[in-house]
Amino acid sequence: MRADDVDDDDDLPDRRATLARLARASVPWISIGVLLLAWELCVRGFRIPDYLLPAPSEVWSQTWALKAAVAGHTLATLKTIAFGFGLAVAISLPLAVLVTSSPAVAATVYPVLVLVQSVPKVALAPVLVVALGANEMPRIVVTFLVCFFPLVISVAAGLLSVPSEYIELCRSCRASRWRELVRVRMPCAVPFLFSGLKVAITLSVVGAVVGEFVAADEGLGYLIQSSTAFFKTPLAFGAIVILALIGIVLFQAVVAIERAFFPWSVSDERFRD
């Protein structure tokens, strides 16, 4: 009996904590729900026409009605994001290593990077279509260009952020530059890499849509353009909502990967003192 009592005592605060956590987690959902409800009521109450501002229910029903087509467009956009983002990761990591390898290389490469970054990608997109043809390449390249710069900068900053004691330890062990890079600099850059990835994954969604606006026959950006052209505003809203969901899910995926594989990077002691 006594053991049970103790168990109950232990359980109670636990249960209370779980309830409190549930309550806290439900707050954002409740506020979104209230917002949607207010939106719905406003549109119906003031009789706002669909093509100006569709009610959430209308957005849902029209998007759902075309679910197969919408799914196809979503897949196309996801593909662009995946290739563009993947390309950015594959190119920016070695580039960051190269930039940080010596001051001379940095002085050569940095101005070019800044120049590329200073060009508005939206302005570049039509030119890319001319150069690369009306296929998916210009979209992938725009996505790549939008998200690779923050990646290079953050990884390079990470590789250079190594505390001087770590470097002294490497030098006192007469570690080669390669060993210093792999054993010390790269792990040190992981938290920076992930802050870069979080920025880049969000930007990659923007990049993909920009690319699709300029030249595409599929994708959510194309869906928005084509449906607004025919005043099918609810469908455009549906595509926007899906884009927002893609952004959120991909961002959270990056966060989850960091938590799962680099837990030490998430709550990093080094930034406390």
Place this chain on the structure above:
Amino acid sequence: MIRLQGISQVFRSRDGARVAALDDVDLSVASEQFACIVGPSGCGKSTLLRLVAGLIAPTRGTIEVGGRRVDGPREDVGIVFQKPTLFPWASVLENVLMPLKLMGRPTASHRQRAMDLLEMVGLGGFETRLPGELSGGMQQRAAICRALIHDPPILLMDEPFGALDALTREEMTLELLSIWQERRKTIVFVTHSITEAVLLADKVVVMSARPGRIVSDLDVALPRPRSFAQEGLPEFQAVAASVRASIFSRRKGGADAR
């Protein structure tokens, strides 16, 4: 074992001015001797350690370790920094083995040795933990194990207990004494604390700041093994007083000269 002759070290500060960190320093530390360097901030204590480690080259003068001139980083030296500087991504055991990995030596044969070292400093059972899960004192113990893993004859310690709280600091001081008792090494230990210096050292080297010079070189003849109980003894107080006197007399003299 360690011999510095006529060492001067000049750094160029950011605005281009020349700053003399060390000026004509002569110092010798015998084999298996425990030397403490005491002095105010900016007296070049850390620079001195880095010179002995071969991490920096002196502007003038020569450094010999074990009869051979130091001209670069050396593997027969273990370094303990003020902060533990363990790698947050590697387990305690991996951290202790890190110098071997950086040297490109196999680590499998040293695993047991690393475990023994951790056991010795009371970290048995913490091998698989990440440094972030350990307290500051435990991290510094692991850092000492890391410095000892390749069994270097020389241990360079740069205010290793400076970042710890007073109680942990005393505990670690005794810990270090017992480690040294067990595995004799030549230790150069930089500290701000006169008590710590007198308690640990065979000889206390007092330095002055700007430029860093050696003011006095005192032998500590207190019996070993030492303990904090000795702090109350007149012999201990006498040594501590003369260390203190040489630090502060020099400081006053410097101010007058200016």
